[in-house]
Amino acid sequence: RQLLLERHLMTHIQQRTGPSSPEYPAAPAGPAPRPVRRALLIAVPVTAAVVAAVVAVNTFGGAGAGGTGGGAGPENGQRVAAPVVQLEPGDTQPVSSVAEKVSRAAETQKFTAPRQDQYIYVKSKVSYLSIEENVDTNERRTMVQKLHPREVWLSPNGLKGWLYEPGFQPEDGISLDGDVEGWSYNKVSALPTDTKALLDRIYAYTDGDSSRDQQAFDTISDMISEQLAPPKISAALYRAGAKIPGVVVVDHAKDAAGRPGVALARTDEQTGERREWIFDKQTYAYLGSRGIQTKQFDDVKPGTVVERTAILTRKIVNKKKSHTPAP
Template identity: 50%
Template sequence: MIRNSRRRTEPLDHAELARLLPAPADPRLAADRQDLLEEHLMSEIHQSDQVPATSPVRRPLRRTVLVVASVAAVAALAVAVSVGSPADTSTVAAPQLVKAPVVQIEEGSTVQLASTVHAIAAAATAHTTPQPGPGQFIYIKSRVSFMASSLNADTGESATWVQPLHDREVWKSPDGTKGWLDEPGYQSKGGITLDNDEPRKQLSYQWLAAQPADPDALLKAVYSTVSGSRDHDQQAFNEIGSIIREQLVPSALAASLYEAVGRIPGVVVVEHAQDASGRDGIALARLDPQTGERSEWIFDRESHQYLGSRGVQVKEFNGVKPGTVVERTSIVTRAVVDAKNQRPGAGQATS
């Protein structure tokens, strides 16, 4: 199931970078993570009979707790949602959820923040980023796992479950109008289209490449988009995070984004954090004061290249205990390929 992006698509006036990023889509998730999880919703519903006995319902669309009266009510809900929708026989049942990992919470610090940000930005500047040409596609392969939690109203028991780690491959045209997603076990066999009839300049490579690489201007643009009662600093942190995931960011802009992040209040350095592939690195992180989740962007300790992300519950929220890893990602490959559905091979540029 694919949903149209909620991101705005108006072109950006370079004199005022007011539309650099979309407004947050959900009080629990950044916009990019909500988009990822929306794609899993229907496949999760179709395999509701696989839910563990202590977990009466899964809600991959949002990381919130849904209280239900009984397991029978869940079955009724799944049937109700499915009514009127033809069965997709090409969709395979997603693997059964597993218990979420729990880690020891390491306290973050601002002592090394400036030097760490500087090192990450310098590494981004020095890193050669391949430039996609006309007709080519940006290819990104990652390992991902997201969370769903539940509360059984009959027993009062709560549980936190996550998807098993699995591969996710995305192809995107530089202008954002064409694309493909292949996520075995969570999408139709062979993948699904991400084509969009209208140009999606928001977060496309071409759109990003046209932005001035100035940390102050970028940060001002980010804050101009935040609204509502949620913590504005957290919104700004999340929105910058949505750029560096599943996109090829030009080197100069990536460096400016990291410099901008270092100026957001509440951002800290976590000395040890593991991505979805088990790689230990150093993280730029921020604790959401409303949800108690700390979002961590993990970088290689030596090269300072981006490895992936992790979400760790630091304070209990909606029954999710401290130390619970609520999401994990890791970048396996970033590359430029010559066609949609093509994987990197000899002679093709990788990042």
């Protein structure tokens, strides 16, 4: 039953369908990308959601839900009802203007490139979707992880790292050594800064298994979240994201820390989840992201917030687990 449930959940999380963009037809595939961002964040959020659902089998009101029984894993007792907000419609008119302000802000940020023996440290506050399902009664509950801190250390080449996520991973954290997939600093910093060339490169990493426009938007999401990029690359990524069909501006958005901002967003055609990149309204600095359900999907109602993140710290350090900025 656990194996069937895991397959069911992974299908809902990873499987997408949709047409190719006429502006960016299918391109020769590059290195195989990871799944959607929920899996890309060091593959932990999806794993946590699957584990949470599996251990919740037949335990509504029991150990799996209450956190006092055995065998529920590190996420035991760390799930709450998903918040629901009033859904604000997006607007296509200000997309170019907002994207340009965000890009200009990114171009002026102070930046020092990391050495290959250093680490990119990102501290954030996060909450991801966590499904509880009773396979005997076929009951499902849409839950989310409690808002919690998350710290990650990544080497520029992506070959070394460490993840600390108390309550959701082993107490001391887990090693990310050998985690060679995804977008490392070295890969991101080698991208072109020309908007058209960059977008062509991003679309080259998509496939025909789902909406290529959504895949492109999610790919940029991965690069601007738990990663570091040179200012000109960051600016190009925002300009490229604004060119993806379906992108809108949401005037009122909040990150996981409760900070208000304006968002560039896109709704997944299949699942109805809208992924929002949230920026400070004054400085246009990137704050974090939010995922909101825009239509009924399984038991997830419109307005349900299925994902929240807030970037609190991003800096270069000399070794794993260090919080001291490199001089």
